[in-house]
Amino acid sequence: MVRARTPLRGWGRAGALFVATLMFSVFGPLVLVLIPFACLVFSSPAKRALPVMAGALGMVVALAGVTRSGLWYVERGWTIILGGCFAAVTLRWPERKFLPRALLALAISGAGAWAALGLSPRRWAIIDGMVAARLRDGVSTSLEALRVLRDGTPLPGTVITTVFQAAEWQSNLFPAMLGLSSLAALGTAWWIYVRLVRGSGEGLGELRDFRFDDQLVWLLVAGAALFIVQPDGAAGRVGLNLLAFMGALYALRGAGVAVTLTRGVSALGWVLLALAFLLLAPFLFAAALLIGLSDTWMDIRARARRT
Known part of the structure; x- marks a missing residue:
């Protein structure tokens, strides 16, 4: 049928x-x-x-x-x-x-x-400058909305500082x-x-089939080299953005490998994974990134199919 x-x-x-x-x-x-x-x-x-x-x-x-x-x-x-x-x-x-x-x-x-x-x-x-201003305005609007929801009670200074620092990082990236x-x-x-x-x-x-040309790994290598050579200059910013972009793609590739090896994820599994990501985001991202990079040379999914 x-x-x-x-x-x-x-x-x-x-x-x-x-x-x-x-x-x-x-x-x-x-x-x-x-x-x-x-x-x-x-x-x-x-x-x-x-x-x-x-x-x-x-x-x-x-x-x-x-x-x-x-x-x-x-x-x-x-x-x-x-x-x-x-x-x-x-x-x-x-x-x-x-x-x-x-x-x-x-x-x-x-x-x-x-x-x-x-x-x-x-x-x-x-x-x-325009992008940075938009991000700062968005942060200010969000903080003001939170203040209103808290009946006018201002947020702690450390929270406000952290949020604006995050906006600055977002502007750089x-x-x-x-x-x-x-x-x-x-x-x-x-x-x-x-x-x-x-x-x-x-x-x-499907996510299990997500992959791209293995030669793109050299963009990741170039980004790391630029950032190491000039971390505080224009070249360092280019390198940091290359690392962020390719790192996200490789993490997604690693997630595809993980889905293949586990033979799929149920709806409940996705919900639990989303909750785990909220709590352990840096560790899960790093693990997915390493798996994705390994797949460039080892072709893990092809080996899994052969076995």
Whole structure:
């Protein structure tokens, strides 16, 4: 008997990616999802009424806004470039899986942005300052909301200092966070596109199959080298962002290896794992990172299948 495919298949993966977009996003998460989705729809050879209307509505929502500051143009400009690159890569290599196409689109977009900003360091300083200001404003708003919920009682000074220090770290790592949130947003947009245009929930692979080109390990090595050579300078910041971006990808790869070795995780298992992550996040992340790095040379999943 052939098991009927449920139309809800894949919602969990798309939902997890959108949550990741919310967590890592320095820019507007809806903007990061809706514009690439619209680019995919408008570039698709097959034009269907529902996807086209959804893409047009998404573009209107993404480009709406009464207050248009400098960062408004930056985040939409980045996302249009990213979405256009992903649509072009998809048209050129439609048979390739999502992750290689998304990483290539992200690399092309990032190289273009780096070249443009590299020609004018002042522009980078301006964008850096705008992002830092947005993060500080967000922290201030959150702290004020907490103060109101506490009936006007201010939070301890150590808590406020820690929160603002975390915002400063987030500001230093915003290129890596933008890369991770952009990758997650592309995954969400791709799943919606496949669901509406092709009527399939199979746009994204399973976590157990998550892997990427082994040669990308050299980005991690380069990041470590740059950070060691100049920890407090511009090169050190580039290295730190490379470490953060690739470290997250390798941790996710390690999680995929762990899921394969345990032969899947039940719904209850995911809930328990989420609770454990809240309590033991640094240790679980480090373990997943080490497993992911080991998989680069040992191909643990292939060995497990042979045995």
